[in-house]
Amino acid sequence: MPPVPGNSGIWCVEWWAGSKVPRFISASGFRKATAAVCILAVLVAASPSRGQQGATAPACNLRSAGESAIATVTGPQTLRLADGRMIRLAEIIAAPPLPQQGGDTGHDATSYLKGALGKKVEVKIGGAERDRYGVTNAHLFVAGDPPLWLQQQLVSAGIALAAPQADNKSCFAALRAAEAIARAERRGNWGTAVFKILPASEPRLVANLVQTYQIVEGVAKGVARSGSRITLTFSDDKRFGFRAYAEGAAAKRLSGDGTAIVGKMVRIRGWVERKAGPSITATLPEQVEVVSGEEGAILR
Structure with a gap:
């Protein structure tokens, strides 16, 4: 809900009959609105x-x-x-x-x-x-x-x-x-179940979201190479455990020190696929982060 230049008001999420509806409310309308939670800043006429x-x-x-x-x-x-x-x-x-x-x-x-x-x-x-x-x-x-x-x-x-x-x-x-x-x-959506970081330790949860873009996080248990592809595993379940595949530029960044990632918290973002079990294929280094504290570091 980008603030719109030329209008003085507030972007809000309003609760109507239990549903959350994003709306732009004018300054006068906001005074009349009820049960509104504003998620972006008030627009002011003065230039910054x-x-x-x-x-x-x-x-x-x-x-x-x-x-x-x-x-x-x-x-x-x-x-x-x-x-x-x-x-x-x-x-x-x-x-x-x-x-x-x-x-x-x-x-x-x-x-x-x-x-x-x-x-x-x-x-x-x-x-x-x-x-x-x-x-x-x-x-x-x-x-x-x-x-x-x-x-x-x-x-x-x-x-x-x-x-x-x-x-x-x-x-x-x-x-x-x-x-x-x-x-x-x-x-x-981070305040709902729509956006969340999915645990790699729960592959069935990830598998339910095939063909959607997700962020999955877990401790890397193993790294294996097959040709130009590198596979990260996150459990001992070889049949249905979540896997992350690194190809292209992502694989090149991992090729030098891939084993160093084992035991670390890794966050993968991308499209969920279903092969033997759920997986995400990363082709860019930016899709793979080694998490340190709250936020991660992109592969360098």
């Missing part, structure tokens, strides 16, 4: 100082691909701009609600994004201009002083997960930091 303006800029390398306005929200992380471009928000996964997880439907990113309809945005990209389907994977910044980074707003509100991509990963560190704060403060 230069020091404040730089506070929301991502610490990553992106190039501008022009400006337009958001014409249509077509999905939880896809939009059409007024100039006709289809945009997929890069480096995040804004998953649809997963009602099978404890009955929680979670917060809907599509509804969240509709708060920015008609607003002018700058398009910034870190990879190819368009993919083979004609879609631009990009970061969007809602015009304002300072501009508001849509991806960071979604992740900070607990509506999306940070997700590095092969040619879009320069902003991952900033998004992962925002995700950690949202998780610690149980914002958005």
